[in-house]
Amino acid sequence: MRPFDDIDRIARTEALDRVAAPARDLVNRVLTNRKIADVLHGVPIGHPLHPALAQLSFGSFLSAGLLDILPRTRRPATALIGVGLLVAGPTAASGWADYSQAHEEQQRVGIVHAAANITMITGYVASLAARLRGRSTRGALLGWAALAAGSAGAVLGGHLSYHQSLGANHAEDYPHIGPEDWTDAGALADLPEGEPVARRAGEVNVVVVRRGDEVRALGQRCPHASAPLSDGDLADVDGDTCVECPWHGSVFRLDDGRVMRGPATAPAAVFPTRVRDGRLELRVATWPGVPAS
Template sequence: MRMMTRLEEARSLDPLSDKLQAVVFAAVRPQFLRDLLHGTWLGHPLHPVLVQLPVGSFVSAAILDLLPGKRHASTVLIAAGTAAVSPAVAAGLVDWSQMTKDRRRVGLVHAAANTVAVGLYAASLVARLRGRTTRGKAYGFAGLSVAGLGAYLGGHLAYAQSAGVNQAAPEIVRVPEDWTEVCSLADLPDGRPVVRNVAGVAILVYRHGAEVSALIERCGHESGPLGDGDVTGSGADACVTCPWHGSVFRLADGAVVHGPAASDQPSLRVRVDGGKVLVAQP
């Protein structure tokens, strides 16, 4: 853990990280492509889904390499896994480019380890196709070992640094389960969201006509202040754009419209009683 802490604080990686980030931004410009790779349409990041094929293929190949008479099958698996790496890399880089610096430092080493692993698997495939099975197996086992290091770093990103998770989700449990007054209906301007607090939790409250909705104000992607974001559209189709990384959410229900956020913004139950706006946990 001390090693991981030093890696998170390794500012010497920032110049390379910043240059690679600029390359990713320049290479993936269309919003629809960024949304596709972020997994906005899927409801959670796409990268963890895409890594299943190469990882599964490489692990299966390693098992078959320990059994007699499975040379052809393991070669096919190595080829399939190597071919499946590119889309997983693309999704991972797009997610990585929108992370905080400490996460990008770990992510950079994670990517480097996986690049070495893929290189070893490519060498393994070439050796196998040339009939050098023993050498191919050696490269394959070496690739799996390095990929294991990359997987450890990826796990640290997800579970220790909360990369790719909805940062706003923990705020939900801090909101009272019982109906709690957040403001009066008369205090809400029509068509413009306002920030109010309930039990220390910032809530983004939006009114369109007689309908009122409430979202956690802290952006689920990287905790940006949605209350400072621009509003586009009107009525039930109005959306707010996070001022930090540009994620777009529909104010009426928190549905994610554009990434880098890959999941909906958490919303609360709302009712109006006697001119008072009340909210509660979902």
């Protein structure tokens, strides 16, 4: 049996939907401000926010646990627990924001991950209270118990990120497999006006939008969860023409693939375009965010 088979079984346990689905719906009812949601997803920094905060919070708790083993280090351990608890709030908020846009199997693992982290935070609150009352040994024991729960939660969080790809960039491979040379993508006259359509460039699929003689193209897969962007709608954001993901509402600027609205944090892959003899030609940009022409 592989070490993570038990976690895979969690992902297949439909009974967890009785808790996971209402939790998702509650987060979506509370988190209605898009600007706040984008910050919690990590859109402004171009990277998921939750893993970075989780490292800071859990790292503080882990360091406190190590200091509790050494003589005369209980006071700095107490300070580290305080830091971890302060960071735990925004860490949880960013995690719930990502959870609200996850698919069912991710949510099942996510709700168990959240339960482990809630147990950890409860234990560290009790540990801090005991330390502040001068009961340092009891505080250390509670801290180690909380650390054990948090370690289980960290394993589940790693599984979500690396095995189930929650928060990962699902379009990262485009610059590596897209055509580097100009590649024919069909007749310009066959493209409808102002409508996202799917085309193929070499070995990859792209979404193409024609507006008069101007053509813009992005990778077909949404970086957030691989949704087909050709099924999305065009949107105007701050005067820029964008395409909106049909699954979770991420919005990408056609000119350079920039994320204008999350939950996606990575830009869409850009394909510069040109028209020769009435034929559309594409090639992939080497770096994300390069203008399309």
